[in-house]
Every structure is written in structure tokens, then in C-alpha cells.
Amino acid sequence: MVICTRGRAHELGDCLQAVARLRYPRFKVLVVENGPPDARTQGVAEWHGARYLNCPRLGLSRARNAGARACHTDLVAYLDDDARPHPDWLAALACEFADPLVMAVGGEELRPISQCEMERLAAQPAHYAGGKRRPARNIGPDTPEWFALTNFGGCGCGCSMAFRRAAFDVWRGFDERLGRGAPLDSAEETRAFFELVECGYRCVHTPDAVVWHPGPQSPEEWRRFNLHNMTNAIAYAALLWYEFPRFRRQLLLYLLRRNSSNRRRARAESGVPQLSLREKLRVIAGGLRLYSRIPRPSRPAAPIAVPARKAFGAPNARTK
Numbered sequence: 001m002v003i004c005t006r007g008r009a010h011e012l013g014d015c016l017q018a019v020a021r022l023r024y025p026r027f028k029v030l031v032v033e034n035g036p037p038d039a040r041t042q043g044v045a046e047w048h049g050a051r052y053l054n055c056p057r058l059g060l061s062r063a064r065n066a067g068a069r070a071c072h073t074d075l076v077a078y079l080d081d082d083a084r085p086h087p088d089w090l091a092a093l094a095c096e097f098a099d100p101l102v103m104a105v106g107g108e109e110l111r112p113i114s115q116c117e118m119e120r121l122a123a124q125p126a127h128y129a130g131g132k133r134r135p136a137r138n139i140g141p142d143t144p145e146w147f148a149l150t151n152f153g154g155c156g157c158g159c160s161m162a163f164r165r166a167a168f169d170v171w172r173g174f175d176e177r178l179g180r181g182a183p184l185d186s187a188e189e190t191r192a193f194f195e196l197v198e199c200g201y202r203c204v205h206t207p208d209a210v211v212w213h214p215g216p217q218s219p220e221e222w223r224r225f226n227l228h229n230m231t232n233a234i235a236y237a238a239l240l241w242y243e244f245p246r247f248r249r250q251l252l253l254y255l256l257r258r259n260s261s262n263r264r265r266a267r268a269e270s271g272v273p274q275l276s277l278r279e280k281l282r283v284i285a286g287g288l289r290l291y292s293r294i295p296r297p298s299r300p301a302a303p304i305a306v307p308a309r310k311a312f313g314a315p316n317a318r319t320k
Helices: 009-019 039-047 060-069 089-098 115-122 146-151 188-198 219-243 245-268 277-292
Strands: 002-005 030-034 051-055 075-080 102-110 137-139 160-164 202-212
Touching: 002 009, 002 060, 009 039, 009 075, 030 039, 030 060, 039 051, 051 060, 060 075, 060 188, 075 089, 089 102, 089 160, 089 202, 102 188, 137 146, 146 188, 146 245, 160 202, 188 202, 219 245, 219 277
Parallel strands: 002 030, 002 075, 030 051, 102 202
Antiparallel strands: 075 160, 102 160, 137 202
16 A cells, blocks of 8 residues: 655554554555655654655655555555545455456545544445445446546546556556646546556446545635636646547547536526636636646557456555
């Protein structure tokens, strides 16, 4: 398991306490510090029995890639340092890799609740853990609309996911232009899901792999959060349009369908503030400006076939 962090020793400690309650027989934890080495973070990691790795060059995707390549287990699970996993989180991710074509599994993110409520829900099976969650999906090249599902959230979220370790030996890994610390500070996990399915593999979303992850606390914070996400989504759509021209038709159909869905939801949700035309145009312009700042690398070669492995963490002992 890889937990990337940057100068947040307190949050990391709480996360590692929750990790210690996971109901999974054997696993190891690697904490990746993304930035200058931090003695306090290293101390917290080692006190909890985790290994510590420093990745000095900023970028969450770089840290995730470095963490995966430093692991020797058959699967690599990722957890954010401010996320709290349900005790069955790791088991729910791992069981989906029984299919040898599955290369990645994404879980479910639930927004914050009170500490007491979280402890109560953590004692229940994951499917009773509360929140409105998306359906389970097994997505491959034969799945209708797989392009939209992989690129726009249908495979789960970056704070709760796992990959076969073997993929990182032949696949370039997370796109380092994307993710926290990069010009476009999101979409690195969706890009990974898309690339793997494009190459013939499968990705699974399981709603039973639950983590609790903090979010905005006030209506104004939610508004800023949503505007930021919409700007990022425009930038990512522009990236797909220019760098994957063979998928332009699918992208355009998705955007038209999404816009129509948003209009219907706006009519149904009376009283919910909606963006004005000026705000929408500002978001589009901001997204296009953001895309213009993203480097344009040459298209990488597609991954070759990766042999499936069956055990998760079998060579390693659990650390605590």
C-alpha cells in the first residue's frame, strides 16, 4: 500500500491508525514524502511500522509512480493521507483482481461525517456504510461508452484504488503532467484507467471499497470547489480532444449528453444556485488557458501484455 503525503504528519498519523484496523491478512505500507524530506513525517511513518521513501520532485503522479516501483507486492493500493478507509476497504479492492485481465480497481469516496458517526459506520459491512454510491462496474474495451466511463469518473476515485504492480514494469505509469503539483491538478487516475482499457485490459469500480475523505465545509467552499473542478474538466477534455483525435466523436457525444443532463438537473433542483452564462464562459476560457500550460509530450507506445499475478502481498508480512 502506498500513501503519498507532503508535510502533513498529523493527518498521516490518523490515516495510519485507520490502516492498522484493516481486516486483511498481510500487507505492507510505504509512505512517500513528496517534497523535501521531513523528519516528523518519517518518524510518524516508522512508528506505525511503515517504510518511508522521499520523492523530492513535486507532483502526486511522480510520487505514486515512485511508490509503485519501490513496491514488491503483486498489487499496489493507493490511499490519500487524509482519507480513512473502512476496515474491509483493502479486501474489497483485492478480490476484484481474480480476473487476470483486471489491471486497476477503484473504490468509493464518501464525504465527511462526524467522527462518532464514522466509527459507528466503520463497524458495519461496507455496503451499509452510508452515502449514495455508484453501481459496481467491470469496464473493458467491449463495454458500451467505456471511453466516457474511464475518463469521467466511472471507475472510481484516486484516493481509493489499486493496480497490478506488473503494469508499472511496462506501462509509463501515471501521467506526470496531471495530479497535485502538476499544471492540471487532477485527472491522473482517470487517465490511467483510460490508457489501460484502451490497451485491452479491464478496470473495475467497486462501491464496497469505501474511504471517508474530507471535502468543503461551507456552501461558498463547495461553490469554489465545483468551479475549480469544472475548469479542470474543461482542460482535461481539451487534452483528450487534441491528443486523442480518434476519440473526438465519443468525447463530443459525452459532452453534449452531460450538458443536457445538467440542464435537466438544474430545472429539477429549484433553489440551488446555478452558474450564469458569464460564469460558464469564464470556466470554459479558464479550462482552455489551463490546457495551454500543459506540456505536449509525444504519444507513448502502448503497453505490452502483462502477465497476471494472483496473490496480493503474499511475499510480505503485515506491518504495524
